[in-house]
Amino acid sequence: MISVLINAYACAPNMGSEPGMAWNWVINLAKYCKVIVITEGEWQKEIEAAVKELPQGTNLTFHYNPVSVEIRKMCWNQGDWRFYKHYKKWQFKTYQIAQEILKTNKIDVLHQLNMIGFREPGYLWKITNVPLIWGPVDAKQKFPVAYLNGADLKTKLFINLKNRITYLQLKHSKRLRIAVKNASVVVSASTNSQTSFNRFFGINSPLLNETGCYIQEHKIVDKTNKKNLDLLWVGKLDFRKQLPIAIQTLKEINNEDIVLHIVGGGDDLAYKSLAKSIGIENQCKWYGLIKHSEVQQLMQKCDLFFFTSVAEGTPHVVLESISNNLPVLCFNTCGQGDSINENVGIKIELSNPEQSSIHFAKKIKDLFNNREKLELLSNNCKQRQIELSWDLKAKNMIKLYNESLKK
Structure with a gap:
């Protein structure tokens, strides 16, 4: 040994x-x-x-x-x-x-x-x-600056400076x-x-x-006959996690039977204001910062994990989603891009916030009308747990x- x-x-x-x-x-x-x-x-x-x-x-x-x-x-x-x-x-x-x-x-x-x-x-x-x-x-080279829309001036200056320092450190x-x-x-x-x-x-x-992740045994609940499609969003309420994209996606879909469950600590006033201003506040359920066990329960009840972050390592919450047989919709970047494959989720490429909302909306509409596909993705999570164990x-x-x- x-x-x-x-x-x-x-x-x-x-x-x-x-x-x-x-x-x-x-x-x-x-x-x-x-x-x-x-x-x-x-x-x-x-x-x-x-x-x-x-x-x-x-x-x-x-x-x-x-x-x-x-x-x-x-x-x-x-x-x-x-x-x-x-x-x-x-x-x-x-x-x-x-x-x-x-x-x-x-x-x-x-x-x-x-x-x-x-x-x-x-x-x-x-x-x-x-x-x-x-x-x-x-060793990511930089934060994708197209997603700084809506960030305050201090944040924009900080991220652009950090991107420059990252390049110089990698090179010199x-x-x-x-x-x-x-x-x-x-x-x-x-x-x-x-x-x-x-x-x-x-x-x-x-x-x-x-x-x-650790391999877990959870009974897969048949959700094919549900009226609603329940999306789960989990993360710290900061600009890296890009919650506004998830909110704008609901506006783009324009379907009141799609509900967004939002979990995370931080100042949520601006996000709630955004949801209200575009008329989808009734489709958003806010939980704040809750116990880990409660997050796991939500994962087992919801239909799709909607992960909009653009700057991560490998987010453990994505692997937890797979452990709970919850398919994932995310960007094809960072560790989530490596962890999620076509068997357990759907990925879109980075572009900009407006285009991302349109692309995410298209994927969610497809899943809303094709619950059998969601069920297949959920059933495939057990094998992916083994591969990522x-x-x-x-x-x-x-x-x-x-x-x-x-x-």
Whole structure:
């Protein structure tokens, strides 16, 4: 059994986003290899309690490199660029901790796991006598600026600046270039990322989306004779998620038997005002921020998951939809574009908000009149769960580990 040292800044049980993603990677990898993890110490108690309950817990060892409460607040305040200075220091100290671990442990493979953003590749690449896997890495080139319509001036300036910085970093960052060169394998979190690594670094990066799903058993309810078509929208109420497109799509369809269920935290006044101004407020049901279990129940009751985000990694909520046998309608971009295929959903290409509403409306009209197609998509979700499962992803990562040992 090989031994792997994993750098995972954010790692915690029973959480979503980066902490939950890293946790699911390490506990599933631990079924097949010895795993030593260096992580930040915010969830040390939760980690140690959870490891004791795992059958593979004896294959897991954690080392902690904690930061201050102030730095943690910067981390979770997305968009706070001050965090990167502290995160870079954390990565260098983690590299030093890794060096100490190597003195007393036989390590076969190093793995730079998260955060998944390409901007901070860490320093494990400085250890040249052990093969390094980096990824899955999110290296999208830019936010699609056509979808900034309706954003305030500050947001537009921020996104355009970020797009420019992203380009310059991908093209000119010396440490990024060295990290890519020294890694045995760089794993892409999306097709968009594969394109970036090929364009800027001339490498073919294997695709392995950063998040997976657990296979679930849910009875598929016959919905073919329903009068209504229930659409479910879930997400944070910010411009990246593009809720106005979903609202405008209902206006474009012009069918009162189609209902949009909207779940998410944030200021909803502008969105409710938009729905009222175009006369579809009675077709919108607002839930606000609700319990995870309640979201799962809605997924099992609704007919279609309507996911309008244009800037993501691999959204876990999309995989949850598949786990609940709920077909997905989304853009063909980011991780959702890789996760959804023609067997479990429908995708449209990026264009602009107005055209997107028209294209989405056409797809929904077709499904409204063809409930048998929706039922088929729902029935296919079980197979897609297997293909996107954490266990299969762990096995694919183990293959990359073994391939790196042969180089």
